[in-house]
Amino acid sequence: xxxxxxxxxxxxxxxxxxxxxxxxxxxxxxxxxxxxxxxxxxxxxxxxxxxxxxxxxxxxxxxxxxxxxxxxxxxxxxxxxxxxxxxxxxxxxxxxxxxxxxxxxxxxxxxxxxxxxxxxxxxxxxxxxxxxxxxxxxxxxxxxxxxxxxxxxxxxxxxxxxxxxxxxxxxxxxxxxxxxxxxxxxxxxxxxxxxxxxxxxxxxxxxxxxxxxxxxxxxxxxx
Amino acid sequence: xxxxxxxxxxxxxxxxxxxxxxxxxxxxxxxxxxxxxxxxxxxxxxxxxxxxxxxxxxxxxxxxxxxxxxxxxxxxxxxxxxxxxxxxxxxxxxxxxxxxxxxxxxxxxxxxxxxxxxxxxxxxxxxxxxxxxxxxxxxxxxxxxxxxxxxxxxxxxxxxxxxxxxxxxxxxxxxxxxxxxxxxxxxxxxxxxxxxxxxxxxxxxxxxxxxxxxxxxxxxxxx
Numbered sequence: 521x522x523x524x525x526x527x528x529x530x531x532x533x534x535x536x537x538x539x540x541x542x543x544x545x546x547x548x549x550x551x552x553x554x555x556x557x558x559x560x561x562x563x564x565x566x567x568x569x570x571x572x573x574x575x576x577x578x579x580x581x582x583x584x585x586x587x588x589x590x591x592x593x594x595x596x597x598x599x600x601x602x603x604x605x606x607x608x609x610x611x612x613x614x615x616x617x618x619x620x621x622x623x624x625x626x627x628x629x630x631x632x633x634x635x636x637x638x639x640x641x642x643x644x645x646x647x648x649x650x651x652x653x654x655x656x657x658x659x660x661x662x663x664x665x666x667x668x669x670x671x672x673x674x675x676x677x678x679x680x681x682x683x684x685x686x687x688x689x690x691x692x693x694x695x696x697x698x699x700x701x702x703x704x705x706x707x708x709x710x711x712x713x714x715x716x717x718x719x720x721x722x723x724x725x726x727x728x729x730x731x732x733x734x735x736x737x738x739x740x741x742x743x
Numbered sequence: 744x745x746x747x748x749x750x751x752x753x754x755x756x757x758x759x760x761x762x763x764x765x766x767x768x769x770x771x772x773x774x775x776x777x778x779x780x781x782x783x784x785x786x787x788x789x790x791x792x793x794x795x796x797x798x799x800x801x802x803x804x805x806x807x808x809x810x811x812x813x814x815x816x817x818x819x820x821x822x823x824x825x826x827x828x829x830x831x832x833x834x835x836x837x838x839x840x841x842x843x844x845x846x847x848x849x850x851x852x853x854x855x856x857x858x859x860x861x862x863x864x865x866x867x868x869x870x871x872x873x874x875x876x877x878x879x880x881x882x883x884x885x886x887x888x889x890x891x892x893x894x895x896x897x898x899x900x901x902x903x904x905x906x907x908x909x910x911x912x913x914x915x916x917x918x919x920x921x922x923x924x925x926x927x928x929x930x931x932x933x934x935x936x937x938x939x940x941x942x943x944x945x946x947x948x949x950x951x952x953x954x955x956x957x958x959x960x961x962x963x964x965x966x
Contacts, residue, residue, distance in 0.1 A: 590948035592907040603934040684815035711826040729813040737858045
């Protein structure tokens with residue numbers, strides 16, 4: 521038991537690597553703060569464009585959505601970070617992760633918002649049009665708020681997944697929380713930094729995970 | 744354009760890389776299947792155990808579900824792979840990836856099954872007990888068949904998105920599609936193998952994503 525504690529919760533190592541982990545948390549949070557709004561905006565744009573009922577545009581958007589939903593996000597990241605430089609397009613790690621997350625999630629959010637917009641009864645649009653709302657204002661002020669309420673559960677769940685996925689930054693050597701913990705582990709020769717990182721991830725994300733679970737459960741139970 | 748073809752569709756390199764990357768792809772498919780079978784099976788088992796309402800077991804299951812729903816997949820893979828040896832348990836990259844992703848899927852599918860079981864109207868179980876069904880038969884003949892139908896769309900989405908995580912195995916040098924392509928790419932200094940890997944992932948996942956869209960549509964119509 522003592523040996524276990526010494527390995528997995530070694531206080532000395534924890535104190536030593538604390539600054540490294542702290543900086544890792546900051547970078548993870550930064551990644552999420554930058555990528556999340558951009559991805560939501562991209563998905564929203566796709567869904568609103570889709571709602572304008574132009575067949576050619578719709579076809580293109582559906583292909584976009586399914587293409588990026590099919591790509592494992594790590595593959596996208598590796599393509600952007602290691603593949604595009606052969607083209608002379610070089611991104612730093614941070615930008616590459618944000619780009620991969622935004623492209624991948626533009627598909628997910630696009631599909632979610634699209635389903636949300638479809639769920640709003642047509643009478644709402646007709647009524648707004650009769651009241652003289654212009655198309656863009658009609659979508660933004662009348663349809664969208666109702667749509668978002670209908671798809672809040674998948675929206676929240678996808679956002680949680682996006683935040684969790686920032687940890688793939690460790691694969692292109694950005695020192696976010698997971699990467700910092702790995703580096704720290706190599707300095708301390710015990711798994712304490714890894715355990716600490718896992719605990720930090722859990723504590724930061726758990727409240728949101730619970731909230732998402734509640735929303736999802738409510739969606740299944742018929743009202 | 745020439746540069747595009749030379750870099751991303753270099754046929755001589757593609758011909759060389761093909762056997763290696765295809766081998767990796769076999770591993771990707773194998774792992775995905777194992778993750779789905781293990782994860783969904785364990786999730787269903789946990790949900791059934793939960794429906795028996797034994798207090799201690801309930802806490803354990805909720806703990807398991809919360810833990811693996813909250814932690815990022817890559818964090819779980821890294822902790823298993825680099826942390827377990829300190830407990831005297833060295834796992835191969837293959838076993839690590841399968842166990843980590845199956846644990847995540849079991850958590851999500853337990854939650855989905857449990858909500859679905861919960862969502863079956865109370866009258867169903869009342870009627871069945873009035874007809875003299877025992878608790879086991881009630882669960883397996885009356886509740887579960889209805890719950891499974893409710894759970895299917897969410898479950899397929901989740902299973903697909905988690906099996907896409909096999910590419911994360913690259914982080915612990917699992918020789919699956921992405922890893923193989925990446926090492927080949929660094930050998931020949933040309934990203935064509937990466938394009939090949941991307942194409943293989945898409946041929947695997949685009950049909951699944953399109954199918955899940957269809958399942959969602961069909962089940963929403965059935966209600």
